[in-house]
Amino acid sequence: MPGTDRGPDSDTGTNANPVLAGTLIRSEGQAAVLPGAWPGFRGPNRDAISPEPTHLLRAWPPSAPREVWGIDVGEGYAGAAVLNGRVYLMDYDRDKKQDALRCLSLADGREIWRYAYAVSVKRNHGMSRTVPAVTGKFVVAMGPKCHVVCLDPVSGQLLWGLDLVRQYGATVRPWYAGQCPLIDQGAVVLAPGGKDALLLAVDGQTGKVHWKRWVVRPLLKLEPEVFGATQHTPVLYDQHLYGVRADGKFVCLTLEGKPVWTSDSGQAFGLGSFILADGVLLAMNDSGLLRLLEATPDKYHLLAQAQVLKGRESWAPLAIAGGRLLARDLTRLVCLEVGER
Numbered sequence: 321m322p323g324t325d326r327g328p329d330s331d332t333g334t335n336a337n338p339v340l341a342g343t344l345i346r347s348e349g350q351a352a353v354l355p356g357a358w359p360g361f362r363g364p365n366r367d368a369i370s371p372e373p374t375h376l377l378r379a380w381p382p383s384a385p386r387e388v389w390g391i392d393v394g395e396g397y398a399g400a401a402v403l404n405g406r407v408y409l410m411d412y413d414r415d416k417k418q419d420a421l422r423c424l425s426l427a428d429g430r431e432i433w434r435y436a437y438a439v440s441v442k443r444n445h446g447m448s449r450t451v452p453a454v455t456g457k458f459v460v461a462m463g464p465k466c467h468v469v470c471l472d473p474v475s476g477q478l479l480w481g482l483d484l485v486r487q488y489g490a491t492v493r494p495w496y497a498g499q500c501p502l503i504d505q506g507a508v509v510l511a512p513g514g515k516d517a518l519l520l521a522v523d524g525q526t527g528k529v530h531w532k533r534w535v536v537r538p539l540l541k542l543e544p545e546v547f548g549a550t551q552h553t554p555v556l557y558d559q560h561l562y563g564v565r566a567d568g569k570f571v572c573l574t575l576e577g578k579p580v581w582t583s584d585s586g587q588a589f590g591l592g593s594f595i596l597a598d599g600v601l602l603a604m605n606d607s608g609l610l611r612l613l614e615a616t617p618d619k620y621h622l623l624a625q626a627q628v629l630k631g632r633e634s635w636a637p638l639a640i641a642g643g644r645l646l647a648r649d650l651t652r653l654v655c656l657e658v659g660e661r
Contacts, residue, residue: 339469339481342437346476349423349430352405356642359403360453361500363595363639368555370597374643375660378600380612380624387628388644389429390654394420396448396464399593399637400646400653402426403454403473407646409653410461412447419463421452423476426644429655433476439465444495446650451500451637453508458524460508464496468510470527480527482510489514551591551635555601560617562601564589570603572617581620587611593638593647602658608634608649610656628656 355374362368377384394412401408407424413436420436441447441464452461459473466484471477484490490512502509507521507530519533554563554573560580561573568588572580583589590606600623601613608629614621631649639646643659 336486337467337481337483338437338439339467339483340478342435342469342478342481344433344435344476344478346433347431349425349432350427351432351474352425352427354405354426354642354644356640356644357403358401358639358641358646359455360401360503361399361451361637362553366502368553368595369557370595370640372597372640372642374598376598376600376612376643376658377660378612378623380626385610385626385628385645385656385658388655388657390652391424391429392651393648393653394447395443395650396446397633397636397648397650398448399451399648400639401452401454401459402639402641402646403459404456406432406473407655408452408454408459408461408473410448410450410452410463412441412464414441414443414447417441419448419465419467419469421459421461421469421471423459423473426641426655429653435469435471435476435478437467437469439463439467441465441496446633447496449496449498449636451639453501453503455503455506455524457506460501460503460524462497462499462501462510465492466490466497466499466512468501468508470508470524479525480522482522482527484510484512484514487516488512488520489516552593552637555594555596557596557615558617562594562596562615564592564594564603570594570613570620572620580617583620584622587622591633591635593636595638595640597640602638602640602645604629604634604638604647606634607632608647610645610647628654 418436423432460470468482517532521530554561570583592604594603611625612623629649634649
């Protein structure tokens, strides 16, 4: 049955971190009994490539890919993470003025639980734009104003929370936080970028600080980029780079940056996300048009395309697990069947 729990410090009235005064709301959704995982930003290996053996459809009939479910979400570009049949999404409830880390069923999109805390956020190119990171022991996410929440991935119980602005001197940019937490060997890596810590690693289950860094070692050297991607990082596959150039064309490059091919005239991709699975690229454009491309340096080969979202600014990072693709535009999240049955 649905229920509500308060955070462990919610009754003290003295805690300056709103995360710790949040509320856990349980609902009737159930985890799906489905394979596959996409446990954080750019997938299991952070390279935007799915290592799963699931075979994807190479052609879509007029009605495909089938929408398994879809839900309305708060304005933003936050992508989903998937593990053990659950979908995790950092959302913003504009009416209640709350950040909300939501856990949904991969089967039908019904909410299993949400952990929400009060934060006032004004619209500036959306509100939420980060991807949670999840393991079997915890799920961690960052809100638009640099609040970090870490919960039990099954029950949603609060493990710990941070306010990177108050505790580490982070600065909230006008377009809000776009940083996605990383998990490395049980530690959560964050980048406050403030006077008290440039980089930070904390224990995933306790929040205890492992290390902090104030400066970047001078071995770090930045080189001018030759790709020119505006929003999403190119995919490295079979000794070639695939991605969207600043002019909106999808391109294939050699490792030296030499163009091998570009998408056909009139086929712009804009600022949409793209990932690779089973040797094919799934690429979204600005207005919800999903394209399926052969990941080969031979030529630009469009296998299929379909209008899967009807809104605007479908810029959020894609996620795929068990042959199901999670995609969103500014206000809607959908789950699509792209794998062979």
